[in-house]
Amino acid sequence: MLKLFMLLVSMFISLPSNGGSETTLTTATIRASTSAKPTVIYRRIYNERNNTIHSKNIIHNARRIKILGGPTLWDWDIWCQLQPKKGNCTENVLKYYYNADLDQCLTFEYTGCQGNLNKFHTQAECEGRCKGASLMMIRESAPITYCSLQVNAGYCLGLLRRYYYDVNEATCKEFTYGGCGGNQNNFETMRKCSRECQTNFE
Known part of the structure; x- marks a missing residue:
């Protein structure tokens, strides 16, 4: 089988005033070992203001894109792939977590302490942060x-x-x-x- 690997690039993009001030764009590409050119398979954009994933058409205006430091990994691409941690306290609170295998946000019971950042109040917040993160490869140098x-x-x-x-x-x-x-x-x-x-x- 072809050996696959990910090439990750983090970017900032300035949106129009009605779409929020700043958002983070992450582009994943997957490359087959026999292919000279990578093929883009997913682009996702998170808007801090309204928690929505915008159309990839937004990025077509190249003048808005500023590359920051080359192939770095957006922190949420790491945090979204954490296991949902229930904790060891006594509460029973329904939260959402990102399931990287299904690329979906599901519910879990949180006990109120010792959780991690893969824990959200709403499904929309979870999807805004994490949808598509399963396509991002975690590097060994990741800070977790x-x-x-x-x-x-x-x-x-x-x-x-x-x-x-x-x-x-x-x-x-x-x-x-x-x-x-x-x-x-x-x-x-x-x-x-x-x-x-x-x-x-x-």
């Missing part, structure tokens, strides 16, 4: 521990036994990995997962 990332089977169709760390149950679990793509919460053995995550996570 990879043990807290959602399980990701990858793009290919293999049937490989792997292990990931579950932040809510504080243990490593088995999953089936396709063989390419995915993220760093992916270990070949239960022992390696436990050593990396159960020992060092908290």
Whole structure:
């Protein structure tokens, strides 16, 4: 199978006054190892003012685009791929989290403490921050521990036994990995997962 990887570029774009002052544009491209040119497969724009995803036609005006620092990763592309963390308190509050596997925002029960940034009051807020984040590859240098990332089977169709760390149950679990793509919460053995995550996570 073709080996795939992501090229990420973060940009700022100034919108007209009726669309908000500033928003962050992230463009993901996916490239096959046999292809000289990457193909753009998704563009998403988050508008801080009204929590909507704007049409990619907005970016056609190149004069509005200012590239900031090359292939950097927008922080929300990392935070949206965190596992929803319930916490250990006594409340029972319905929140939304981004499911990177489904590219959808779903509900979970939050106990009121020890959560993370993949936690939203409304579905619209969740989708505004995170829709499309599943296409963004997390780099090893990302400023969060990879043990807290959602399980990701990858793009290919293999049937490989792997292990990931579950932040809510504080243990490593088995999953089936396709063989390419995915993220760093992916270990070949239960022992390696436990050593990396159960020992060092908290």
